[in-house]
Amino acid sequence: MELEIWHIWIIAAIVLFIAEIFTPAFLAACLAIGCIFAGITSAMDFNIKVQLLAFSAGTLLSFFGVRPFILRYGHRKSGDLKTNVHALVGKTGKVTVTINNSLNQGRIIVEGDDWKAESENNEILNAGEKVEIIKVDSTILIVKSIKKEN
Numbered sequence: 001m002e003l004e005i006w007h008i009w010i011i012a013a014i015v016l017f018i019a020e021i022f023t024p025a026f027l028a029a030c031l032a033i034g035c036i037f038a039g040i041t042s043a044m045d046f047n048i049k050v051q052l053l054a055f056s057a058g059t060l061l062s063f064f065g066v067r068p069f070i071l072r073y074g075h076r077k078s079g080d081l082k083t084n085v086h087a088l089v090g091k092t093g094k095v096t097v098t099i100n101n102s103l104n105q106g107r108i109i110v111e112g113d114d115w116k117a118e119s120e121n122n123e124i125l126n127a128g129e130k131v132e133i134i135k136v137d138s139t140i141l142i143v144k145s146i147k148k149e150n
Helices: 005-020 027-043 048-073 084-088
Strands: 092-100 105-110 113-119 130-137 140-145
Touching (some): 005 048
Antiparallel strands (some): 105 113
16 A cells, blocks of 8 residues: 555644644644645645645644634643642631741741741731731741731
8 A cells, every 4th residue: 555645644643643742832733733634635636735725724723713712721821720838828827936026936837837927017926826828928928817807
């Protein structure tokens, strides 16, 4: 069996779809869709100019038509997910060592972990008080008292 031109277009499409697995931008897949368009025109015995035109049209259609949809709904934005210490913002903790910013002391327990803490408004927060984490400054948690809001 002899390899025809449309076989080459389809093989190129398959290789590009496989390459897309390793790239996050949906660019290789756009080229693969263009290869499929060109493969179809080649199978219908159109000349190379028509095949290249179909490849270009298929690539452009998928790049401007499909790609924005895939990027919007298919990929999660990493900026929406808070991780590590920034995931603690909004959580509550318990003061274990009195928080006094002027003495540079204060520690809290949050989800079983011990953290250095400072109060938001330089207020003194006594051991045993419940606090809410409002900000992270390096490895120091900035907190405010929960009982003041009630």
